[in-house]
Amino acid sequence: MLGKGSKLYSIAKLKCPRCHEGDLFENNSLLGYSKMSKMLDHCPVCQQVYEPEPGYYYGAMFISYGLTAGPTLAIVGLMMLFSEELTLWMFMGALLLSLVLFMPAIFKLSRAIWINIFISYDPLAAQNPQARGH
Numbered sequence: 001m002l003g004k005g006s007k008l009y010s011i012a013k014l015k016c017p018r019c020h021e022g023d024l025f026e027n028n029s030l031l032g033y034s035k036m037s038k039m040l041d042h043c044p045v046c047q048q049v050y051e052p053e054p055g056y057y058y059g060a061m062f063i064s065y066g067l068t069a070g071p072t073l074a075i076v077g078l079m080m081l082f083s084e085e086l087t088l089w090m091f092m093g094a095l096l097l098s099l100v101l102f103m104p105a106i107f108k109l110s111r112a113i114w115i116n117i118f119i120s121y122d123p124l125a126a127q128n129p130q131a132r133g134h
């Protein structure tokens with residue numbers, strides 16, 4: 001697994017993009033459904049603000065579309081092993097299934113990716129907590 005300091009670490013572990021120590025979500029498990037959309041206001045370790053302005057995560061929606069495509073295509077691929085033809089309904093079913101199964105992971109990962117685009121790792125942040133908008 002990738003170590004601290006890499007953006008992939010922060011995304012995969014759902015950690016604060018600045019110090020890589022604090023959690024991003026109340027329930028910081030990729031497959032946890034409970035409180036799945038509850039993001040913390042700021043990092044409990046370095047005080048980095050997670051939502052500097054309203055609507056900050058609007059763009060994360062587009063990332064989540066991309067993330068949904070992966071599991072959907074995988075399920076469609078599986079269906080094609082068992083069926084001669086692919087119908088629109090099968091495709092819709094695959095989309096729905098992947099949304100239901102991977103909703104928490106997609107929601108959290110898209111936000112983690114989004115915030116990592118704008119905020120970079122600061123190795124001193126954990127020792128030097130300071131409220132920061134960006």
Ligand SMILES: [Zn+2]
Nearest residue numbers: 016019043046
């Ligand atoms: Zn932090």
